[in-house]
Ligand SMILES: [Fe+2]
């Protein structure tokens with residue numbers, strides 16, 4: 240199943256997003272964790288896949304925070320800090336789930352190292368563009384786990400992460416739309432087309448690297464890539480192809 244990313248809210252500004260992340264943090268603080276003690280039965284492929292995603296979710300966001308600070312928008316910088324905390328909460332929940340299934344976390348994975356390196360190449364907009372690829376792919380990945388993972392804890396955790404990722408996609412889309420608002424339309428659309436090609440390449444790598452886990456969830460590689468492509472198109476329309 241493909242679910243469209245939430246509509247990016249161009250009319251909203253940094254204050255809206257800061258409030259959104261603060262509200263989410265408040266709700267999280269009042270919400271009990273999934274009951275990790277019931278244990279989880281994860282297939283070996285899903286456990287290995289989650290170990291890699293856990294590395295990706297666990298970054299400290301230092302470069303992104305630094306770039307957001309340099310933007311001079313204090314509310315955006317504060318929102319980014321809360322966003323990073325939300326991703327770290329995903330990493331924490333995945334680690335708990337892995338432990339509930341008798342699996343360890345891993346310290347590093349090549350795919351994360353490559354991704355972080357590319358993100359840091361060219362400043363805030365590049366960082367957000369690359370991050371947005373991961374956020375959109377996360378929509379399809381956690382949807383697959385939630386719908387096909389066949390474990391109650393895995394489903395519950397994936398749904399919680401998915402709820403956050405929908406907001407993250409809208410947040411990054413808003414930021415790109417704002418960041419490129421003064422870029423000539425032709426250039427902006429060319430950047431969007433480049434982003435789409437890059438995103439498809441990343442989706443193909445993820446489909447290959449996480450293929451066995453996706454297969455355990457009943458999602459073939461081709462379908463995963465096709466569903467990601469539809470999500471990428473929708474995101475690119477909102478972030479780069481506005482008038
Ligand atoms: Fe996440």
Ligand SMILES: [Fe+2]
Nearest residue numbers: 326374404407
């Ligand atoms: Fe996210």
